[in-house]
Amino acid sequence: MIPAEHESTEISAGLSLTVDLAAVAENYRIICQHLAKGATSAAVVKADAYGLGMEECSRTFHQAGCRFFFVTSLDEALAFRKIQKDWPVATLHGLGGLRNIHDISAYYQNNIIPCLNSLEEVRLWHAAAKQTGQRLPALLHVDTGMSRLGLPPEEFAQFKEHRDDFSGIAFLYVISHLACADEPDNPATEDQYKKFCDIKEALPDIPGCFANSAGVFYDPKLHFDMVRPGAALYGLQLSPRQPEMQPCLYLTAPVLQLRSLNKGDPVGYGSTWRVQKNNSLIATIPAGYAQGYLRCLGNKGRVYIHGTECPVVGRVSMDLVTIDVTEVADRIKCGDRVEILGKNRRADTVAAEAGTIGYEILTSLGKIRPRLYLR
Template sequence: MPTSTYSCLVVNLDHVAANYRRLAEEAKTAECAAVLKADGYGMGAVPIALRLHQEGCRSFFVAFAHEGVALREAFVDRGLDAHIYILNGFFPGAEGTYAEFHLIPALTDLDQVDRWQAFCHMTGRKLPAALHIDTGMSRTGLPSKEYMALASNPELLDGMDLKLVLSQMAYSHDENMTFSIQQRQRFDQAIRHLPKMKASLAKSGVIFLGPEFHYDMVRPGIALHGINPINEKANPLQQTMELWGRIYQIQDVVVGQSIGYSQTFVAASARRVATIGVGYADGYPWVLGNKGQVDIAGYKAPIVGRVSMDVMTVDVTDIPEIHLEMGGWVRLMGGDISVESLAKLAGTVPYEILLRMGKRFRRVYLQS
């Protein structure tokens, strides 16, 4: 562990790679892409993309152009190539950036289709694009009347290189199979009417619904980080990250003494308390004050008092003295303190827990 920091986020790239291989195995003959939105779900898009490229991944998805530019620059610097899709399409005037960095926009409405075609004609280049179909999310994507307009007027797609048609599923796994099957059927209908190109529907948990959801490409995202993609069943994936903080003060608390803001914890007996250099400014959930716990050398220490901006306090009364030292490392996430369990305790979803992990953490990447 680094010695000059209060906290550390450890990402095991070998575990990310193992999860990718497991997902690719589940996808069978379909290509396995990687979704690395929001800086790879907070874990670092560039190092993850480079590791997955070693595993044979050649298609990457991000939400915005600047995320795609960062990936492209990292690939170019190392003499690598890959398809980089931008899920949120593009704003007027951004066409040049997409062309310069070889980014593939997922066109989400007829206006984007028109503007991308016009740019292709203006530059005299047949530039790549994807079509994003709305099959039930009512959020982004071409609704049926718009993709049918493209089917009825195929000249609207002339001049561009259509790489992929995709859609987003409303459910992560099998929570509502009736609606998921409806979405798949709507996607099949769209494919029948559009020009022939590769198709992609399945995200992380949907991959495990079976080959009828796989099409030509699957798009795992959060599953790459070992978040259980199949709800209450045994997790087939490996955890990829651990969050560590350091002890920087230990003190004794007497009966009746309060700890932290608003006196939300008052000692009912003499206690020993350690202060850890991680708080809600780092992304640790404020709501876990007096609810969460940390791991010190295999012993659990409950959080006492509120989680503050920069620190939290934990009860170390029952932890052997040998494991308590200034600068000692405490595990806040990882092992049997899973992302899922923290999310459940905080009343949120694993996505938010991962994405909260702030920039103040020193990031360490492990790989063989």
């Protein structure tokens, strides 16, 4: 359940989503404590800060010392600009597929920094700089092994050869993205590191930004000038080398109804689960896939109530979940709150039950409104 210091009279009658901003700040501090000398940490606040709220989390990171932010798209960057007009914010999706110089004006008019992901984007951004008569800031993204975004080797070779042709761009950082840093024994990370070192050798005047959350805790040599964690800031555990982060998101729901059932009685759509023994107690709570509780957790997931983990039984419905609470039958009643996510039910644990990753759990359940923020 929510720790005593997180209890509030503002809890709603239904689902209650609470974000612990003190824990968010502590996670940022934990990351900073592990940085190589001279390195700083940005904060990735894409996807509404992984479901926890871009505005509140960004302000929390800034108060903790963060001075650079990452989002995915122009739309997210414009939303960020409504929060703060001056804090540096970069779009990981670069110019978002736009190919016309007039279409990209919203970037430089709102002081938004694109991560240029191709030579075509570099040329377009340089053309915009020439048109405006000012040097425009950007990040240069070079692919070292993700085969996703970023300049591939052949385009980077052309960029190096013609770099003087792009004098209109002020390159703040050269970046790349790690694919396997959450797997300590995967040789791909060392291979990417060597490639990034070659890139930095070719661009010694541009600071480097390489490590994601898992990379922060992989090895300090990956830190270069700035790291850009995302998931770890919000309490997710990415690597066995990572210290324990603080859980930031608490989701509880009240028991709507209790039913005493006997062996063989069906529960839920499709009767996919039947009661195992007589005098079993089944609780129903107001959560379902419409609220972001994944349907695949039917007959797999667990919740926490009165010091006990209890199994989800039957299919997850659109807005209802059924739980076998027989183990706490002597002390449960309607209105008692069930912990779906929190200190006892970490996002990574729920993700393992669902066969997914903690990112999906946070971004799915984080859509619930209203949110309560604790500072």
